[in-house]
Amino acid sequence: MTTTLQALQTDTPPFDAGEFRRALGTFPTGVAIITTRGPDGKPVGLTCNSFSSVSLDPPLVLWSLRNASKSMDAFQGANGFAINVLAEDQSKLSARFASGSIVDKFEGVGHSDGFGGVPLIDDCVARFHCTTFAQHAAGDHVIFIGKVERFEHGREQDPLVFYKGAYMMLAQSLRELAAQGRVSVKSLIEARAGVYELLLRLACERGEAIDFEAMEKHLADMDAQTERGDMAARALAALEYFSLITKAAHNDVLALVAQTLATLMHHSVMAQANAMPYAAMHQPELTPLRRQMLSCMRARDAEGAAAAVRAYFGHVEHFQRQAGTVS
Ligand SMILES: Cc1cc2nc3c(=O)[nH]c(=O)nc-3n(C[C@H](O)[C@H](O)[C@H](O)COP(=O)(O)O)c2cc1C
Numbered sequence: 001m002t003t004t005l006q007a008l009q010t011d012t013p014p015f016d017a018g019e020f021r022r023a024l025g026t027f028p029t030g031v032a033i034i035t036t037r038g039p040d041g042k043p044v045g046l047t048c049n050s051f052s053s054v055s056l057d058p059p060l061v062l063w064s065l066r067n068a069s070k071s072m073d074a075f076q077g078a079n080g081f082a083i084n085v086l087a088e089d090q091s092k093l094s095a096r097f098a099s100g101s102i103v104d105k106f107e108g109v110g111h112s113d114g115f116g117g118v119p120l121i122d123d124c125v126a127r128f129h130c131t132t133f134a135q136h137a138a139g140d141h142v143i144f145i146g147k148v149e150r151f152e153h154g155r156e157q158d159p160l161v162f163y164k165g166a167y168m169m170l171a172q173s174l175r176e177l178a179a180q181g182r183v184s185v186k187s188l189i190e191a192r193a194g195v196y197e198l199l200l201r202l203a204c205e206r207g208e209a210i211d212f213e214a215m216e217k218h219l220a221d222m223d224a225q226t227e228r229g230d231m232a233a234r235a236l237a238a239l240e241y242f243s244l245i246t247k248a249a250h251n252d253v254l255a256l257v258a259q260t261l262a263t264l265m266h267h268s269v270m271a272q273a274n275a276m277p278y279a280a281m282h283q284p285e286l287t288p289l290r291r292q293m294l295s296c297m298r299a300r301d302a303e304g305a306a307a308a309v310r311a312y313f314g315h316v317e318h319f320q321r322q323a324g325t326v327s
Pocket of ligand 1: 063
């Protein structure tokens with residue numbers, strides 16, 4: 001046994017964090033939203049897959065929170081937390097609570113109070129109300145152990161499962177790269193241009209009347225925002241237009257990729273908004289190109305739609321070069 005271990009140690013290449021993550025990703029997990037209340041009583045929550053059972057008597061569970069989390073103070077200062085296990089149709093909630101850029105993650109999310117006032121999210125498959133039993137520092141995470149005071153087995157629905165880290169790898173590692181400033185605006189524009197060209201081509205084949213009507217309405221709303229001078233809402237609506245294209249492409253895998261890119265883009269727009277007013281970010285030459293994409297989708301003209309989206313991102317890159325964010 002000792003010999004095998006030694007052999008393993010000498011043969012093992014230097015520790016590769018990416019490989020480590022991929023190896024961990026071979027272990028399928030469920031997904032939960034862990035919630036608590038901050039010192040001001042406001043609900044706080046994040047998406048988590050490190051949840052695990054620990055003990056039956058007393059009933060204990062654990063999960064771990066990365067040290068850099070904005071929610072750390074709230075969890076360390078609270079007497080308890082809730083574990084809300086997500087159902088397979090709640091992946092949007094998972095993405096919402098994994099986002100670092102949404103200010104109020106609970107806005108529009110149905111929830112109520114549980115034991116000790118912990119926030120409970122509606123329609124989950126199970127919920128555990130815990131008091132904090134112990135906290136342990138562990139590398140770049142803190143492990144929280146909870147004593148389960150109450151629990152409910154909720155809807156009879158399959159749980160949301162992440163396997164081989166597909167979602168984690170994309171959403172998490174991209175987010176981390178972005179946080180470290182390692183996602184350049186240029187590579188983000190390139191990725192968006194490529195992914196949306198593909199999505200537009202699919203939307204030309206598979207888009208339905210209802211998808212196109214939603215885009216038509218969205219573009220009208222954007223025009224109204226411009227007239228009102230509500231440029232902050234318009235900047236976000238410009239990103240949302242691409243979510244509608246994604247929907248019209250009817251491909252769940254690409255939708256996940258596009259959603260991740262949209263989250264990164266959202267970060268980037270917010271960061272830019274700190275440096276320049278939203279009005280200065282407005283690029284009027286993009287408006288006809290959005291319309292052109294829509295009319296090409298309606299006419300099932302994939303080449304026309306692809307040309308419009310390439311022109312669109314060509315303008316975006318030009319604009320960013322002038323703004324000095326792309327060299
Ligand atoms: C599927 C999935 C599982 C996650 N699991 C954890 C986890 O166990 N611990 C953790 O700290 N972050 C985890 N995250 C990342 C957090 O949800 C994310 O960093 C979130 O923005 C943290 O909230 P904060 O903005 O309040 O820091 C996970 C993300 C996803 C998508």
